[in-house]
Amino acid sequence: MSEWGSGQQRQRLPELLDVTSSGLGLLDEKMLLLVFRAANWDPFLLCTSARVCKRWADILKRVIWKEFCLSRAPKMVSHLLSGGRDGGIPGGWEPLGKLMFYCPGCHASNHFIAKTIPGHFVWKTKFSRTSGKQFLVPQCQADILYISKICEHLDNGDDDDLGLYRGIFRAFGTSKTRRMLLERGAKLEENELCPFCCDKVWSMNDARLVPPSAIKGLGAYEDNVEYFVCVNGHLHGMASLISASDSEFSAEE
Numbered sequence: 332m333s334e335w336g337s338g339q340q341r342q343r344l345p346e347l348l349d350v351t352s353s354g355l356g357l358l359d360e361k362m363l364l365l366v367f368r369a370a371n372w373d374p375f376l377l378c379t380s381a382r383v384c385k386r387w388a389d390i391l392k393r394v395i396w397k398e399f400c401l402s403r404a405p406k407m408v409s410h411l412l413s414g415g416r417d418g419g420i421p422g423g424w425e426p427l428g429k430l431m432f433y434c435p436g437c438h439a440s441n442h443f444i445a446k447t448i449p450g451h452f453v454w455k456t457k458f459s460r461t462s463g464k465q466f467l468v469p470q471c472q473a474d475i476l477y478i479s480k481i482c483e484h485l486d487n488g489d490d491d492d493l494g495l496y497r498g499i500f501r502a503f504g505t506s507k508t509r510r511m512l513l514e515r516g517a518k519l520e521e522n523e524l525c526p527f528c529c530d531k532v533w534s535m536n537d538a539r540l541v542p543p544s545a546i547k548g549l550g551a552y553e554d555n556v557e558y559f560v561c562v563n564g565h566l567h568g569m570a571s572l573i574s575a576s577d578s579e580f581s582a583e584e
């Protein structure tokens with residue numbers, strides 16, 4: 332019998348509290364997995380826990396965000412993983428997790444005129460690869476792009492209603508879209524970064540890779556659509572939506 336008593340839990344207490352221990356301390360990966368699983372991989376908890384210490388941040392990046400992504404969109408994530416070369420996700424798990432629950436807002440850019448909208452949390456978003464096809468030019472239809480449902484930011488004043496959307500390419504590194512961006516000599520933007528991985532982005536408008544099907548699918552005005560793709564294959568975009576009063580589908584009575 333140990334000095335801590337006969338119960339197994341009580342025997343392990345010193346080890347659990349020993350944060351300097353390499354494998355059995357409170358910071359142990361398995362322990363964190365159990366805690367976050369019990370919290371259903373709550374993204375708020377994940378974000379705040381990353382600030383506790385570097386070791387927690389590392390475990391979150393490497394293990395916990397992956398579990399979050401698998402829990403929220405298992406089919407999409409499995410499909411994305413099967414397109415990777417080393418069993419990983421380009422850009423990492425944390426940016427993919429952020430893409431699932433964060434609408435990044437928008438601001439004016441070269442091809443987009445609008446007021447600034449701050450980013451915000453989204454509880455649940457559906458991603459569709461069928462909708463993704465609409466955002467690909469005919470030469471790139473073999474690529475696979477998952478696009479979120481539009482997050483509508485309706486305006487009560489004189490400004491346009493805005494639609495924001497985000498997405499991710501599968502196997503972007505070997506995609507036709509990336510090849511076309513490079514062949515066309517598209518330059519990486521100087522004043523825009525990916526809101527998910529903070530890496531550099533291309534403007535699809537500048538590269539003339541916004542097809543009419545994207546504008547139609549969004550229900551947007553032709554001259555005010557923009558989307559960016561980052562070097563890791565994340566997409567974020569914005570569009571001015573045709574208002575109900577301009578549309579034949581007006582539901583006004």
Ligand SMILES: [Zn+2]
Pocket residue numbers: 434435436451482483484495
């Ligand atoms: Zn939004």
Ligand SMILES: [Zn+2]
Pocket residue numbers: 422426525526527528529530561562563564565
């Ligand atoms: Zn990115």
